[in-house]
Amino acid sequence: MSLHEITKMEGGSTSSKAGGSSATDRICSSSEMVQLIQKVIAEAIGTYMLIFAGCGSVVVNKIYGSVTFPGICVVWGLIVMVMIYSLGHISGAHFNPAVTITHSIFRRFPLKQVPLYILAQFLGSILASATLCGIFTVHKEDFFGTVPTGSNLQSLVIEIIISFLLMFVICGVATDNRAIGELAGIAVGMTILLNVLVAGPVSGASMNPARSLGPALIVHVYKGLWVYIIGPPIGTIFGALAYHIIRFTDKPLREITKSSSFLKSMSRE
Template identity: 75%
Template sequence: MARITVDHVEEEFTKTTDKTNCVFGICSSPSTVTIAQKLIAEVIGTYFVIFAGCGSVVVNKIYGSVTFPGICVTWGLIVMVMIYSVGHISGAHFNPAVTITFAIFRRFPYKQVPLYIVAQLMGSILASGTLALVFDVTPNAYFGTVPVGSNCQSLVLEIVISFLLLFVISGVGTDDRATGELGGIVTGMTILLNVLVAGPISGASMNPARSIGPAVVKHVYKGLWVYVVGPIIGAIAGAFAYNLIRFTDMPLKDLVRSGSFLRGTSVK
């Protein structure tokens, strides 16, 4: 979730080598191997984000030993840890809303979007399945996200907190003037704050994969659309807002008219 850019090393390497290498009848290319590595990183990263985050929820509901602030800290820490672990491999999205948003703003190739989303959903479902096997998850101990109030209330909260998340990620993860080394810490702290504020009402998903995985495993689909629509809308709006205020010599009205804000780069 912290840094999303096209892998220039991959492009140059592909240009200077044969496009296909056949060994024992199996054909592959450098780009295919690299994409496979990214997808594996996304599966593993998403798995542990969901396993730790949702695990803290179910442990607290069953044993009462984690507490709500502990859950908030767990979500922030696991995201931070996984960003620093695989961010340099896959970009550490772990979130379909992040992947879709960066593709829209031309910081991620469209052709890889479906692959990333499948990998993220796979990681979430596997982690949710693990938790369901390890713990006796009763309806009262469900670790997914279900609106406590109305669907509209949770939808608004999901849009707002997802807006903040992508606004922050756009600042620390895509702007060269920011201190990129702190991206994982800042992103983790943003998630911690969002869970602290919205957790008791909407569950503070910010991530369709986080909600879909537990819903599929435990067959709880109440209000699931909120956690698909809300994060995507909020994420796109947050990245849009940051790219509007990003430094440029072009007047705002001309910037919007030209569509340069979609590229997220300074216009000189």
């Protein structure tokens, strides 16, 4: 066998290996893409069901008067709990742009997936709101979105506080390995129920920009909408920060505020 033929064989062998490696990379990349699509679809479905059931209870109560305010609170808590149990293992069961953004800030969620999650959440909310308007005859007085009953500032403060509590609980049961995973759905669902009971009559207890934006776009009621766009993310970010401070350090506040190493250590946990 000539040297030229041996060289050709070696070159062919190398090309084959390179081709095989490329095929493997494509398979891995395809698998990751499929998983991402599954997560995004899960977020869209979960948010759809959340808005359909929660806002649906509001519509039914306003039109027929058969649900009552405590019943609405229970529906919100139950639908959140059910969706966490159903889809939590697939997408993490955010269903809330404020939660997604906060997880990303604290490096609990990939930044590159944030736009897709938020898009899916808003899409789910808009489709659910459109479904409710298609099933029921919804007038402006039957609006199932969130509108401040008092001043915008009052509702903004309340939204920040209840979103703080929501994210604080989520961090405790979902991001801490010591917490019991099976209790996550119950804890978050009960937190939603509690927040709606307390803040529902004042701000509507949104805690979720998607929950407020979907109905507003479909019914065209935009009063105080900015409150529900900026309030929940502020609350969730501070809620996660508070949990991480008490969870990951025993340093005094003076040391924490002087050094950035603490925030770096939190992101590595």
